[in-house]
Amino acid sequence: MKEMANGMYRIQGEGAFEYLAKAQAQEREGKEVLHFEIGQPDFPTPQNIKDTAYESIENNFTGYVSATGILELKQAIQDEIEQTRGFRPSIEQILILPGAKPGIFFTMLGLVNPGDEVIYPDPGFPTYGSVAKYLNAGDVPIQLKEENEFRLNPNDIEERITDKTKLIILNSPQNPTGSVMTKKEIDRVAELADKNNIFILSDEIYSKMLYEASFHSPAVLDESKERTIILDGFSKSYAMTGWRLGYVIGPEEVIGRMGTLMINALSCTTSFVQKAGITALKGSQDPLTEMMKAFLERRNAIVEGLNSIPNFTCLHPQGAFYAFPNIKDTGMNSREMADHILYKAGVCCLPGSAFGEGGEGYLRFSYATSIETIQKAVQQIKDSFE
Numbered sequence: 001m002k003e004m005a006n007g008m009y010r011i012q013g014e015g016a017f018e019y020l021a022k023a024q025a026q027e028r029e030g031k032e033v034l035h036f037e038i039g040q041p042d043f044p045t046p047q048n049i050k051d052t053a054y055e056s057i058e059n060n061f062t063g064y065v066s067a068t069g070i071l072e073l074k075q076a077i078q079d080e081i082e083q084t085r086g087f088r089p090s091i092e093q094i095l096i097l098p099g100a101k102p103g104i105f106f107t108m109l110g111l112v113n114p115g116d117e118v119i120y121p122d123p124g125f126p127t128y129g130s131v132a133k134y135l136n137a138g139d140v141p142i143q144l145k146e147e148n149e150f151r152l153n154p155n156d157i158e159e160r161i162t163d164k165t166k167l168i169i170l171n172s173p174q175n176p177t178g179s180v181m182t183k184k185e186i187d188r189v190a191e192l193a194d195k196n197n198i199f200i201l202s203d204e205i206y207s208k209m210l211y212e213a214s215f216h217s218p219a220v221l222d223e224s225k226e227r228t229i230i231l232d233g234f235s236k237s238y239a240m241t242g243w244r245l246g247y248v249i250g251p252e253e254v255i256g257r258m259g260t261l262m263i264n265a266l267s268c269t270t271s272f273v274q275k276a277g278i279t280a281l282k283g284s285q286d287p288l289t290e291m292m293k294a295f296l297e298r299r300n301a302i303v304e305g306l307n308s309i310p311n312f313t314c315l316h317p318q319g320a321f322y323a324f325p326n327i328k329d330t331g332m333n334s335r336e337m338a339d340h341i342l343y344k345a346g347v348c349c350l351p352g353s354a355f356g357e358g359g360e361g362y363l364r365f366s367y368a369t370s371i372e373t374i375q376k377a378v379q380q381i382k383d384s385f386e
């Protein structure tokens, strides 16, 4: 076979899917595995959201729709952004997408030339570094430090800015550490981007999933008119991972061209799924409140449990639903430990190194599971060391 395009040899997969496959192989051999690897809520999609989708299909709302998204959903997003970020984007600033992930891909495809530099958090969501590599961009991971509770330090960003820096990616609340940047830190990054004329991609997919901390967006400074692209979606907050619904908000010119990318790549986002998205934003938020109540209890249970394992230490994550314990004192690296825990304790988590070199020495547990499963997993891990 002839070689594929060069970028195909640079793009990378995701550790979550690799470990899910390993866990499933164990299950095929008849072994029980407790799952902590996949980042999706274990709650069902709320009934009112499902009902809207059923009704829309019944009413034959099943054809192509506008490539950039249906007007009614964009209007609901305008209200949402006004309430949560304090400014009202224009309709032309909004692009609806099948999930948040295409928002990362299209934003980077739309803004980054080969040789441009992209700054992003390490450990961080694997897509950022992978797409930077795919585009032959200079990828500039910035190490998140446990001393700073895994919050991205604006001084570290400042040190790495060069005249090639095109894009800074922020993600707060963060995957995989659960850290939440302070308003001061976020504002400082927005000012740095403004001063140096750099785009920001602010991945705000966990913005509604907070415990003690509060949420701030760097988009407040420019109202997404100049440089800040907000990425948000429905997968996590409304337990809609399989529906594929997300959006980006950015400067009209950028969003317009990304809409043309959309026409070429996907035509549009599924019509009746967009209708369901309106119900998610406009309907009762009680299911989200209930889910976050459960996640808070689980967070407390898993942090306490992980801290009771010899040589494990774990901070209290402030958002999302991931715990990120430090395992450096065990003498194993994160892959060895994740494998030990899978094969000796029957618990599937992810090595921190699946999120970049900065994650070496840590594990990620997605605590989208019951308190009983959390307690059982902690006990099995303890037993595996005896």
Ligand SMILES: Cc1ncc(COP(=O)(O)O)c(C=O)c1O
Pocket: 039, 098, 099, 100, 101, 102, 125, 171, 174, 175, 203, 205, 233, 234, 235, 241, 245, 246
């Ligand atoms: C930080 C972050 N951004 C984006 C996504 C992708 O979300 P979606 O499933 O809506 O594409 C995820 C999902 O795990 C995530 O953790």
